[in-house]
Amino acid sequence: xxxxxxxxxxxxxxxxxxxxxxxxxxxxxxxxxxxxxxxxxxxxxxxxxxxxxxxxxxxxxxxxxxxxxxxxxxxxxxxxxxxxxxxxxxxxxxxxxxxxxxxxxxxxxxxxxxxxxxxxxxxxxxxxxxxxxxxxxxxxxxxxxxxxxxxxxxxxxxxxxxxxxxxxxxxxxxxxxxxxxxxxxxxxxxxxxxxxxxxxxxxxxxxxxxxxxxxxxxxxxxxxxxxxxxxxxxxxxxxxxxxxxxxxxxxxxxxxxxxxxxxxxxxxxxxxxxxxxxxxxxxxxxxxxxxxxxxxxxxxxxxxxxxxxxxxxxxxxxxxxxxxxxxxxx
Amino acid sequence: xxxxxxxxxxxxxxxxxxxxxxxxxxxxxxxxxxxxxxxxxxxxxxxxxxxxxxxxxxxxxxxxxxxxxxxxxxxxxxxxxxxxxxxxxxxxxxxxxxxxxxxxxxxxxxxxxxxxxxxxxxxxxxxxxxxxxxxxxxxxxxxxxxxxxxxxxxxxxxxxxxxxxxxxxxxxxxxxxxxxxxxxxxxxxxxxxxxxxxxxxxxxxxxxxxxxxxxxxxxxxxxxxxxxxxxxxxxxxxxxxxxxxxxxxx
Numbered sequence: 001x002x003x004x005x006x007x008x009x010x011x012x013x014x015x016x017x018x019x020x021x022x023x024x025x026x027x028x029x030x031x032x033x034x035x036x037x038x039x040x041x042x043x044x045x046x047x048x049x050x051x052x053x054x055x056x057x058x059x060x061x062x063x064x065x066x067x068x069x070x071x072x073x074x075x076x077x078x079x080x081x082x083x084x085x086x087x088x089x090x091x092x093x094x095x096x097x098x099x100x101x102x103x104x105x106x107x108x109x110x111x112x113x114x115x116x117x118x119x120x121x122x123x124x125x126x127x128x129x130x131x132x133x134x135x136x137x138x139x140x141x142x143x144x145x146x147x148x149x150x151x152x153x154x155x156x157x158x159x160x161x162x163x164x165x166x167x168x169x170x171x172x173x174x175x176x177x178x179x180x181x182x183x184x185x186x187x188x189x190x191x192x193x194x195x196x197x198x199x200x201x202x203x204x205x206x207x208x209x210x211x212x213x214x215x216x217x218x219x220x221x222x223x224x225x226x227x228x229x230x231x232x233x234x235x236x237x238x239x240x241x242x243x244x245x246x247x248x249x250x251x252x253x254x255x256x257x258x259x260x261x262x263x264x265x266x267x268x269x270x271x272x273x274x275x276x277x278x279x280x281x282x283x284x285x286x287x288x289x290x291x292x293x294x295x296x297x298x299x300x301x302x303x304x305x306x307x308x309x310x311x312x313x314x315x316x317x318x319x320x321x322x323x324x325x326x327x328x329x330x
Numbered sequence: 331x332x333x334x335x336x337x338x339x340x341x342x343x344x345x346x347x348x349x350x351x352x353x354x355x356x357x358x359x360x361x362x363x364x365x366x367x368x369x370x371x372x373x374x375x376x377x378x379x380x381x382x383x384x385x386x387x388x389x390x391x392x393x394x395x396x397x398x399x400x401x402x403x404x405x406x407x408x409x410x411x412x413x414x415x416x417x418x419x420x421x422x423x424x425x426x427x428x429x430x431x432x433x434x435x436x437x438x439x440x441x442x443x444x445x446x447x448x449x450x451x452x453x454x455x456x457x458x459x460x461x462x463x464x465x466x467x468x469x470x471x472x473x474x475x476x477x478x479x480x481x482x483x484x485x486x487x488x489x490x491x492x493x494x495x496x497x498x499x500x501x502x503x504x505x506x507x508x509x510x511x512x513x514x515x516x517x518x519x520x521x522x523x524x525x526x527x528x529x530x531x532x533x534x535x536x537x538x539x540x541x542x543x544x545x546x547x548x549x550x551x552x553x554x555x556x557x558x559x560x561x562x563x564x565x566x567x568x569x570x571x572x573x574x575x576x577x578x579x580x
Binding site for chain 1: 381402403404405407408413419420421422423424425427429431432433435436441442443444445446447448449451452455456458459468471472490493494
């Protein structure tokens with residue numbers, strides 16, 4: 001792990017693309033050809049991976065817990081739908097618009113959130129999530145209430161219509177997922193990202209090294225909200241529908257579960273978690289759907305007990321152990 | 331000459347408890363000043379008032395010529411007023427190199443940049459490594475902080491503070507809890523601190539106080555009992571009575 005000859009270089013090289021990371025994206029492309037009849041599920045995994053990534057930025061890197069992250073996902077989802085229903089059906093600009101709207105909401109919410117931590121933060125984010133969810137429910141005329149909204153979009157780049165097999169949706173989602181990961185890995189490897197992780201490690205000390213954290217936490221809340229909104233917008237666009245499930249509490253809780261399953265603060269934990277969660281649910285609900293949450297609950301308990309750093313953290317620990325054993329027995 | 335740090339009539343009450351009473355204190359440039367006093371005398375509270383963790387009820391704090399009585403903590407740090415903690419306040423999952431680089435980024439005012447890569451600031455990471463090497467932490471620069479022995483963590487505590495390039499450094503019991511065999515390099519590091527930094531340190535170990543301090547302030551019940559050169563303090567009857575009294579006669 002440690003590079004004794006060039007410690008500074010070793011530290012800075014962390015921000016380079018690793019082979020395993022490139023593998024992930026090769027697999028994302030390969031999946032398009034290997035599972036042509038599973039592309040709808042595949043694009044769902046990619047979209048939810050962006051959503052979990054946005055929570056990772058907040059929680060995994062910044063140490064800011066949220067029980068109401070669906071507020072931003074849902075805001076983006078409804079914004080994308082409403083933008084189309086009000087006549088702007090071009091999907092890419094509509095999606096960016098949805099992300100910006102969610103980001104602004106996140107920035108404003110940040111003014112409250114940066115003052116809190118611990119249980120108070122949990123409760124306020126939970127309350128905020130419920131608030132936005134109830135707004136979506138009660139603003140019937142705008143959101144369609146419990147019926148949701150249907151809409152159609154213009155073809156992507158003027159050529160590619162969303163098809164039933166989900167080919168367009170998969171490529172569209174994969175492109176934005178790649179952009180989102182490039183964006184977030186850029187942020188976490190910046191000086192800002194380092195201070196964000198410093199805040200996660202020791203919030204009290206940050207002021208004592210001269211860091212004005214409040215402004216930075218507002219920024220990261222806005223960035224994470226924008227990313228969650230982007231994911232929500234993608235879900236709306238690829239489904240051509242938006243409903244209350246995009247903004248409910250379950251939407252907040254599920255992404256937290258995915259991130260913890262996969263492992264927070266490792267960039268790809270959300271993607272792994274989303275994959276395990278959604279594919280697992282797909283497989284289990286074909287066999288006996290009523291037991292899905294039972295198995296999920298069991299998995300969650302086992303992971304937290306035996307792999308507190310999630311699946312990716314567990315793999316890392318395993319690899320480190322193998323490395324040590326090899327060194328010990330030459 | 332302008333003092334590096336000064337307070338005038340600094341007072342603070344927690345309910346009925348007066349934790350700081352009319353403290354007048356001056357720390358000249360390059361000072362090695364020990365703050366001593368029995369437990370509960372308000373020494374750490376005094377540091378908290380200086381760094382802005384606690385707001386005073388009355389009185390003034392000035393850093394150089396600037397009034398910082400109500401300045402935010404992070405601003406005071408930027409202006410050169412830096413502290414360490416009695417109980418380690420480190421970044422457990424960071425390596426020392428990461429923690430010190432982060433502090434240097436902060437000092438250089440680039441830590442808010444979210445789209446520039448750390449790789450582009452190699453010089454700052456080099457500086458961080460050089461600082462760690464000087465403290466004797468070079469070999470551990472890329473080990474996770476949580477796995478470092480306690481004495482080394484104490485050193486890192488000072489290293490992080492130094493990375494902020496302080497003009498005034500407040501050390502809260504720098505050697506607290508460090509086992510004998512590890513304390514040597516810590517004391518080495520303290521005596522090697524740049525001469526132009528004004529240092530105030532809280533310490534219970536009198537050997538250390540008399541070794542490093544060229545001036546001592548005795549704080550009792552939130553009040554300055556007396557201040558003077560080490561020899562004067564050692565000879566002061568009131569100090570013996572109030573501070574050492576019960577043990578001497580007990």
